[in-house]
Amino acid sequence: MHSTQELELHPDHSVTQMLFKEVKNAVELRQKAVQGKINGALINPTMLVNPFQLLVAANKAVHLQKIGKMKTRSLYSEIIFNLSPTNNISEAFKRFGISDGDDSVLVVLVHNKDESQLLSDIAAKVDGRQVPVEDISSLSDAAKIKKLYKVTPQEETCGTLLDAVVCRMATKDVM
DSSP, X not given: OOXXXXXXXXXXXXXXXXXXXXXXXXXXXXXXXXXXOSOSXXXXXXXOXXXXXXXXXXXXXXXXXXXXXXXXXXXXXXXXXXXXXXSOHHHHHHHHBOOTTOSOEEEEEEEOTTOTHHXXXXXXXXXSEEXXXXXXXXXXXXXXXXXXXTOOHHHHXXXXXXXXXXXXXXXXXXX
């Protein structure tokens, strides 16, 4: 049900993604995340095209943490920030973090191989039905995503929406 992948550039770190639908306690989860009581990133899956998008954000966050160049206070807030096409941290949380009314959530954990206990701890806090991470595309709001990332129709003729989104995520620090 969850997806765990080792980061190529940082093989001592793995990223695990867990997708939940029919979530009934989004308010409580968001409050715990703000208080730092949840050791993970809580993402609004409607703004994601594919799980790969999150791997890109997590990889960048771990790299920036290792070199001491994070723009936010924690690794998990950095992952949320890296999903955004802008450099506005509060805007990134509004668009990509969970809101009180959300009924689906993607939980992202960055951990060492021996920290599998974290998965069951966080999964137990979510009052919802866990579904395969690959189902994320069924929750995506393509129109909102295209508008946020300013994807043009011409761009879609030569690549996918995922290509356009990942390109903007990867180059936002350079532009």
